[in-house]
Each structure stands twice: as structure tokens, then as C-alpha cells.
Amino acid sequence: MRTGMMALALGLLALRFLPALPPVGLWWLMPVAGLMLLPFKTYPAAFFLFGLSWACVQAQWALDDRLAPSLDGGTRWVEGRVTGLPENGEAVVRFELAQATSRHGKVPTRMRLAWYDGPPVKSGERWRLAVKLKRPAGLLNPQAFDYQAWLLAQGIGATGTVKDGERLAEARWAWRDGIRQRLLAVDAQGRTGALAALVLGDGAGLSREDWQVLQDTGTVHLLVISGQHIGLLAGVVYLLIAGLARYGLWPNRLPWLPWACGLAFSAALGYGLLAGFEVPVHRACLMIGLVLLWRLRFRHLGAWWPLLLALNGVLLLAPLASLQPGFWLSFAAVAVLIFTFGGRLGPWRWWQTWTRAQWLIAIGLLPLLLILGLPISVSGPLVNLLAVPWISLVVLPPALLGTVLLPLPYVGEGLLWLAGGLIDVLFKGLALAAGQIPAWVPMAIPFWVWCVGAMGAFLLLLPRGVPLRPLGWPMLLLLVFPPRAALPEGIADIWQLDVGQGLAILVRTRHHTLLYDTGPRFGDFDLGERVVLPSLRKLGVKELDVMLISHADADHAGGARAVAKGLPVKGVISGDPQALPAALQAQACETDRQWTWDGVQFRLWQWSAAGDSNQKSCVLQIEANAERLLLTGDIDAAAERSLLDSALAVPTDWLQAPHHGSRSSSSTALLNGLQPKAVLISRGHGNSFGHPHPTVVARYRKRGITIYDSAEQGAIHLQLGRFESPRSMRLERRFWRDLP
Template structure:
């Protein structure tokens, strides 16, 4: 079954990498492939041949055919599930419109005093009679209190709401996670917000399904924790350990946990579930051994071991439900269930078979789990532990067999001694033997723990580099103390609070919070060590494969040849190749950050970021997208951060960027009193106000600021935006240039044209003011005359950018157009005489990505 489930998983993974779902021809090909493979497998297994070598070859071919059939079945199953889910689609004409829906709250995602986000299970739509399209059953809504206070929102509550929806859409950027896959995994086929809270009406009765009851129990536990801990700084970790909800964990806690490699402690993992299952099994077995029925001891009816196993599974399932059935919990629950079934049937099952069954069952339930890092980290950690532990029991038995008879039985040495002296010697020998046995057991367990920690750290390092662009070097030391502390003290205290009534629950949670405070303080000290964290660009497939081979090589059983060569396989991961363009060329990446601007310009050895997108006042794009993008692509230092002006969709993300990477120079068109100046100086950046006439060269690429004029900034922010021109060779033959125009408007465009129309000529134009009708005048476009125009706009944004007339103005000039709401991020490779354009949704397209932009 290991080969079957691994092949099934490979098929599921392949499907999630496809740009479109299989058509009828592909379905027929899959069916034919499965039929031929199974036919060959049956023939090979039933065939008989006298030659032993030929028979072994036939059996190997049969297993290969079964594996190929499993791959095809996995791909077909994932495609079938995707077809069913994608069939529920919000009509494009319903976007931007108010729609009335009735249903119940399925799950609370986050909630505070003035806003809430939740999953809403739709029971009925108020739709035209002619509508025959299958509509979404589950939508994700946000409810912001504006005119009236936010009402109590609990899972199961039925409401009739006026909502404004759109199809699932997420920003698409090279190397970053796709949130559309997360929505698809949840079954969400539309997102939106409550458009008129005054017309919202609570309906009766409440929904009473099992899933609703589970979610309501989770909400009750969270409310109790909130009441007990109020505004305690680490309350979010307590909530996460109790219910699996991680939205309340503070940014500071996340940073410390990530940088020390202990972020897995916040998730309810298999270790926590195993603790609950073990405790429940022990209690169930102990009670059953003491139970009697009609004078007959209960273990004579059903063995206490089976009752203990059943109690462990029931408790684990209850805890998994409380945790929200995340992937690590599902994996642990399925492994426990498979093991329990084997024990009930008095059969032995290998650990690798248990892990394979868990892998298949997780993907049967959720084929999109492979798109989440938790899937790879969870199965990778357990697989590494099992691989590293192979052969350990045999070695330990050999060590035990090497003990001398006198060590095993201290009585043998003193059989002939006088009675009094012999008793003293026997007593002292027994004590010393017990101490020696205790020390050996303790040393053995310590060695096992170190071996497990070594295996997990080594195995997860490449995955951490891929998903999080960092390897916490301090991780083994931090986990050596944090894992037992959280597992033995914090988690039991949190669970005790869940089980205990008031006011004892508050005491338990406050105790858990105090212990967490000590842990977080200790992690903060470890985080401050200069070598604690190694930041890396996101590795490619080749580097990951090499590192994976090195992990297996190092964790192989003793005696594996040439183990000293294994560390060299990590060199492609630890020493990545140069990622910048060649000298004399530049790369321009217009990020997809929604409504706003952020453009990264890279030369051979330098980088400049033009604007940083929205900040906390809007979509947190600077923190969610811009800073992670820099880290993903190995930008460990910005030579220049240029903030064009003080509009939140351009400058809001600057603090997140300043926190994430060192900045050499901070150049901006913002007023002298703006706090960004002080923030940049505090971080060691040189600060300069941008002004026309500023010029510099990097690696054969010329940079020139065209606007604003030197002197004090006056007027509204759009009137003194920084305008930057980048050229491969100033004035040279075949030069390629790009113009970053920020939010300049018609007046500034006229001034620039009148001053030097020829100096505006650029092959690439980041469209002024997101395509607003107040910009992109005819004379300006005639002067720039771009070959490529990039619109950085949000999906269905409330400003209706780009304006249809302006967009038509660009299209009439036969310019290559790219817009972030439809194409995602756009990457321009510019070199003298050459220009290439890459759109994210063209080269990185997946079948779930929606193409509608209007």
C-alpha cells in the first residue's frame, strides 16, 4: 500500500501544478492508462516462470504498473473534485452588485470589536428566475461596523444579508503563495462584505449540524479565554493551542517563533494530539480494569487494551475537531486510527505503512492540502523521524546483549559470600546496578531525543528555505527547551482550562500564559544572537533535490558509504547562483499588490524599490507581499528605497520594508515632518528628498529623477510625486528605458512635456495614477510613446481604475498592455536592443485562477 498511496499523492500533486483541468481526451487517456496498467499487473502476478530472475522482473514490472495506475487515479480523483468545486461559480454580472443571501455562519475566521470575518453557508439566493448556473454554497464575508454596532456573531446563527461579492481572486506574484488555492481548499467560491448592515436580519431557528456544533464549541472556548486573559500579550498563543485559530497571535510573537524555528509550537500538532490520546487511553484503560458487570470483571468481556485504544481515538478525534482539523492534526489522527485498527485486529503494521495510509486519507479528504506548507512540514518531519529511527531497536538490543552477566544479575557475584557481608554487598550492588540502569536509560532517551531533533531539523531545513526563505540555525537549541516546555507544561495547562469550569479555567489559562511569557522572553534572547538566523532566497527545484538527497544521505543508517560527502549536496541551497541581470541591463518587476504601486528595479549588483504599496490602514500589502517578495528573491539589502509621495497606497508599506531589509538610501517626495524620515534614519539609511536633476549610475544603468523641482514641496501629494526614469545606456544606440510616473496628473505631465519631450521617451511606462482619467494625456503619451504599459490596479477596485477611456487611449496606440488585476505581477527584462515581458498569470497559471477582471 505504500507504493499505491505514494503514487496517488504524486497524481494529486501533478494536478495542482496544471494550468487547466483535463479535457475529455485526457480523461480517456487516463482511463486507458489505468486499464492497461492494471491488466499488466494482474498478468504479471499470475504468470509463472521457472527462471527466478525473470519472475522477479515480472513482479517488479507489476509493482511499477500498479504505481502508474495509482498516479493516474490520484490525478483523476483530484481533477474530479476540482470540477465539482469549480462548477459553483458566481456569475460575472453579479460582481459589484448587492445580492441578498440567506444562510448561516459556518465558521468564524476572526473577530474584534468593530469587524468580523467568517465563512457563510448559503441556503438560498434571491436570484432571477432565469438563473440556472450552480451558485456557491460557501462564501467568505467581512462585516465592518459602520452605521450600527456589530451584532453578536456565532457559528450556526442564521441571517439574511445584503452582500457585495466577487469571484475568488488573490494577488499573483512570482515565488509567493497563492491565496486562491487556500480559498479553493476551504470550498469558498466567492468573497465579499456585508454592504448594508442596517438591513441585516437574524433568522430562526439556528443551524444544528454537527459541524456547526463543533464550531460553536470552538467559539465558546475562545470567548472564555478572551474573558480570562483580556489583553494579555500572548493570549493568541493560548487561543491557538486550545482551538487551532491563529489569527489572534501577535506579530511580535510570530516573528520570534519564526526566527527561532519554533512556530510549529503554535499549531496543534501531532505531538499535542498524541498527548491527549495517550492520557485519555490511560484513563479509559485504568477505569475499565476496575469495572465489573454482573460480577464479571470488564476486561474478561473486552480487553482493557482495546478499550484504552478506543478511548484514545475518541479523545483524539474530539481534540482534532476542536483544533479545526488542520493538516498536521489530520495526519496524526489518521495515523492513530490506522494503528488502533491494527491493534484491535491483533495485527502488526509497519510505521511506514501507517504514514502512507495517513498520506492517502488526508489527500482523499482535501486534495488541495499539497498547496499548503503545513502538509510538507508535517509529513516531512514524521518521515524524517521514521527514517532516522530505522535500525535503532536492533542496535539497542545488541547493546543490551553485550552486558555482562554480573551487570544483569548482581546476585551471581555474591552467592558464596558470608550472609551478613553478602547482604550488604548485594544491597549496595543492587543500588549501583539500578543507578547504572537508570543512567543508561536516561542517556538512551536523551540520545533518542537528540537523534529525533537532529533528523527533524535537518529534514525541514530545505522546506523552511523554500516556504519561508530562512533557516533558523538556533532552531535545534530553541526546540530542545521549547518542545518539552510547551508539551509537558503549557499544553496540559491549556487543556485543563478547557475542561475545568469557571473560575478554575481562568487560573489554568493564566498559568499557561505566565509559562508562555517565560518561553517568549527566552526565545527573544536567542533571537538576538548574530548567527541565529540564515536568510536565503527561495531555492529552485535543482537546489531542493540536491538538499533532499543530502538529507537522506546524512540520516541513512550507520555504515552508509561516503557520508562525509553529504554536506556538499547542500551547496546549491546555501550558495545560490547570482540572480541579477547582466551588467548594462536591468530587470523591472511591477508587483501585484492590489490597488497601489510597488516596483522593484534590479541591476547586476544593486536594487531599488519604487514605492511600497498599502500598509496597515488598508491591505497590509507591504507586510504581506512586498517584504516577502524581496526575501524570496534574495534581496537582502535595498540600495535605495524611493517613496514617490504620501498616499497610503504608495507609502503605507514602507515601515514593513524598513523592518524587513536594510536600506542604504531613503529617497522620498514627502514632507519633512513625516515620520518615515525619522524611521529611516533610525535604521541607518541616508535620507534625501527627491528632486529633478538627481542622476546616478549602477552597473551600466542610468537613473534620473525628472520630478518634482528642487525646493520645498507644495500642493497636494500628487503634485510633487517622484518621477524616475531608468535607462540601459543613456543616449546609446538601442537603449531601453522605463518611466515610473507614480500619481502625476495632467498638469505635471504638461510641464514635463514642455520641459523636455524627448527626454520622456521610454519603451516601458508604469501608467500614471493607475490609469485615472486625470492622467495619461495625449501629449504625454505621444512624448513617451511606450511599447509596454503597466497598470497597477486592484481587482474590482472602488476607484474603477483604469478608466475605460484612458485604457482605450493606450489600446488605440497598439501598446502591449499589462494590468495587475488580470495578469498579476509583470516582469520586464531590459537590455540594449532587447525587451521581454513576462506576466505571472501566463507563466505561473493554475487551473483555479479566474481571468475575469471586470
């Protein structure tokens, strides 16, 4: 039976790795084939087919509920109920709309919306809204967070921007939102946002700096409700009843073990409802229920049974949970603990158990964090030794008790004031640790290197005395110091990153690195910090020889500060240096300035008669083995005419579309003069500027120019000098991604 359960889990998990869903007819054949295999006692194959078939059906239902392509970018009136906890910011309100309907056609039942300068929105309210709808989409960069997969796992079929709306009905059954408002109103020594995260799982009140500190120290799981908090509460209830029974204080007529398990599970469910009962809470409550059932009746079956049953239970209820990194990390952490502690012959002292648990989890999760592309906290194992008991035993009891006792004057508020102060002490300590040892963003590694490192981690988790166990250390260190293949002379490695409505292009030669533009920044939303800098680190960039900012517009220069803060930059060049922050110390772009790196030639140009910022764009020509790429920034047709009188007016293989394909650029004269074979367009999906303009696209196609568009293909990787086709991120097929 255990083999059959493992096969069922593998079938359900296989969905995560499918490049495309099988044909519909095959879904029905798989369970039929499984039933036919059962009489032959081939249970693993049968259960695998059952799991895969069920996962495919659920995935297709979620895909069918996404916004139709014909409605993408259109505005529709929709009605629905606000669900979850809305984020009521100063400039924008973000919320989810459930049970959505429209009189003018089918729309997804669940949407994620933003309302700029909109009124406050409360959970449970019904609204009629005019929404500009978009199909689920996200930026695609090397080993980056897959927003499109996250939306599908959440059951969100569309995103959108609210243009107008009217409230149809007041909030009903919005008790969680009411508790949040009470929490935000108390004096918690400046930590009301952290209290809301700890009690309700609402991280909207945490600042960007708070999130960075938590990420650097590996303590995100401590401030937003996780299985650890729910498990702790269940454990406290269980131990309390067990202690009362041990000292004769529990009523003899009531058997203590069933009552302890039942009340512990009830406490876990109650905390889960307080947290909104999302997928991570499902996992925690199901796991706790199975552990308690195992403790009550099935201890003889071993500790792996609760984990296996919980894994299958979660995947049967929500097969798309496997698309989320948290699913893999939570089950992997429990599996590491069962594996490392279950096979020991002798007991450890409590302090040995606690310290070794932290380091064993760090070793066991390292390969998983690498393959998921997540930052790795170097200080996490040490910080968690103190932070976990501090939150679990010192902060959480007054926080929960204070929330329950809020109706009592002064009592609940006093406890929350105390909990807020304790959280503030924790954050000050975490900030010190994060300042000394920030999170490590590892570079992408070959699969064979990952396999060797994962085997090393497995060896290190084995008990002492096992043969070959010491080999685990050098094998594991291969993940930290992987071999790197150097670029040959005369080749330029080019990445056009997917930064939405902006531009960021990485250029690397054998020993040098240049970044052309740094991505956009709009208010607090800095793509330089969120996309460009992590992508550079994952691509193995340690420093920049040159950061070339074409001009000072926010969609090209907005991320410059974040990049300069995160990486050493030897020099900055810009077409409009006076408009950039003085701290960047940018030099002016000099026409005909040229240099050679590792056999690759670089040449600059700028229009001397430029008036506005776009016309001042610093143009860069890169030539490798006689293959040319021209990076043009946002120059317009007037600047293009002047460019055709310069030394750069030579046949060019690759052209970065001027001004994102704007109607005022990519003139007929430029295309006739440069004769590009392919064009790179960097723009945002469904952008309000209409880039690229249809007339410009028609010009490209009329001349047989191949178009590579970041909004359709994600990040684009090209090796200049090899005369080969580039590779786009969207060609890495996943069933939840639209084809380019």
C-alpha cells in the same frame, strides 16, 4: 499492494502540479483505462489513473462552485449560516458563510466575508446579507503565499464585503464559540488569545508580534492545534492504561490493549472536534487511528503502512489538501522520523533520541521549506528542544483540564490562569530567541541547485558508516550559499511587485539596488511588511542603495518603515520628504539629478509648481542600452504637460501608468509625446477607484500600447536593455488561476 498504494498516492498528488485540468472526457477515460489494465496486473498504472481521475473530479467541482465572472464586483443579497469561529475585531468582523443561497441566481455555497464596523457575529447564526462579491483572487509575487490556492483548498468560492444585513436565526450548536467566549473572559495573565489557539485552534487572538515570534522560532505548530497535540493526548491515554495494566490495576476481564487503543483514539477525536475538525486535524486523527490499528493488529507490516494509508485516506477525502504547505510538511516530518529511526540497529538514549529528532527533522524539511518558499527558523531545532515538552507536558494538561472544568467555580479558571502564566513565560523566552536569530527568508534558487541540496539532505539522514554520507554536508550547504548569476553591464533587472492598490518597483543593476515606492499600508495591514520585504529577500536583495518614495500617499509610502526596518537603506529620496516620518531622513527629489550604475543611467524630475501630494511625485527615468522606462508615481495631466517640456520628454519604451491609470492622468499629450510601446499598471483587483479608467485603457489600445496589469498578471519581471517581452507571474500556469 504497497506499490499500488504508492501509485494511488502519486496520482492524487499529481493534481498539485497540473497547469490545467484535463478535458472532462479524459476524466472518464482514465478510470476505464485503469480497469482495463487490472487483468494485465499493471496495478501501479491502474491505481495512478484512479487517483488522478478522482482528484480532477474533485478539483473541477471546487472550481465550478466559484463565483461566476459576471457577478464579480456586484452586490447580491445572500442567505447562509455562519460557520467556524468568526474574528470579531474592533473595526472589522471576518467570518465564513456556509450553505449560501440567493434568490437572484446561483452563488458559491461557501464565502469568506468582511463586515467593516459591523455588529458581532456568532458561529451558527443565520444571516441575510447584502454582499459585494469578488471572485477568489490573491497577490502573485515570487515564491509568495498563494492565497487563491488556499481559498480553493478551503472550498471558498467567493470573498466579499458586507454592506448591510439582518440576523434571521440565533446560533444553534455553536458550542465551540461558547467555549471560546468563556476562554476569552477568564484571567489568563494576558494570554487568553494563546489559550484559544491552543485549545480551539483559533489563532485570531494572537497579535502580529506573537505570530512573528512564533515564525522566527519555528514554533507555530505549538500554539495552534496540530497533530502533535492530538497525538500527545492519545499517547497519554494509551500510556496511562498500559501503566495501569502493568502494575495490575487494570480490570483483568477487560483486555488492556484494545481498550487502550480505543480510548486513545476517542480522546484524539474529542480533541479534534474541539479544534473544529479542519483538514490538519483530519490528517492527525486518521494517522493516529491507523497507528493504533497497526499497534493492535498489524505490527508485522512495518511502520510505513500507517503513513501510506493515512496519506491516501486524506487525499481521497480532500484531494485539494495538497495545495496547502501544511499537508506536505506534516507528512514529510513523519516520513523523516520513520526513515531515520526505523533503520537503526541499536537503541539511543532518550536524550539522544529527542535531540537528534529535532535536527533530523530540520535537515529533512529544509529542501521542502525552500521549494515551498517558506521562512526557515534557524533557531527552531534548539528552541523546540525546550518548547515542545514545555507546551506538551506543562501547559497543555492544565489548559485542557481547565477548559473541561470551567463549569466548576474557581477550579477551571484557576487552571487556565496557571496555563496562561506558563504560556507567558514561554513567549518571553521565544521573544529573546527571536530577537537574536530571526527567521531566514532564503532567496529563490535554480532547480538543479535544489536537487543537489535535496540529495545532500537525503545522504545526511542515512545511518553513520554509509558510503558518501559525508558528501551530504557540502551538497546541503549549496542550498544556503547558492551560486548567483550576476547581471551584465548595461542591464537593469526590473520587478513590478503585485501589491494591490499601490506601487512597488524593484530596480537592480550589476552591483546596485533601488526600490521605487514601498507598497500600501492601511491600518495594521502593511504590504511593505507582508509582501515587499519578503519578496526583496527572496530575490536576493541584501540592502538598498536608494529607496525612492515618489510621494507620501499611503499606497506608495505606507510600507517604507517596514522595508527600512528589515533591510539596510543607504539613502532615501522623495518628492514630498516633509510628509514622511522623520526617521527615514528623506532627501528632496532634485530635477535633472542623474547618476550611472553599472552602465545604466538614472535621471530624476519633479514639477516645480506642484500643489498636492500626487503632483509632487518624483519621476524617475531609467535607460539601459537605449531602452527606456519612466516611473511616474501619481502625477496628473497638469504635471504631465510640464514633463513634456523637460529632458525626459523623449521616446520611451516602457511607461508606468501615472496614478494607476486614473482618468486624470495618461493624457493624450503625454502618450503622443513619449510614444510608449508598453505600459505597466499597478492596481488592486476590483478596487473602489475604478482604476484603470476605461477611457485611459481605450487611449492605450488605440495607440497599440501593450498593457501589463498587476491585477490580471501578478508581479511583472522585465530586463531593461534586452528589448524583450516581460514575464508575468500568472503565465506560470496553475489550474486554480484565471488566465490573464
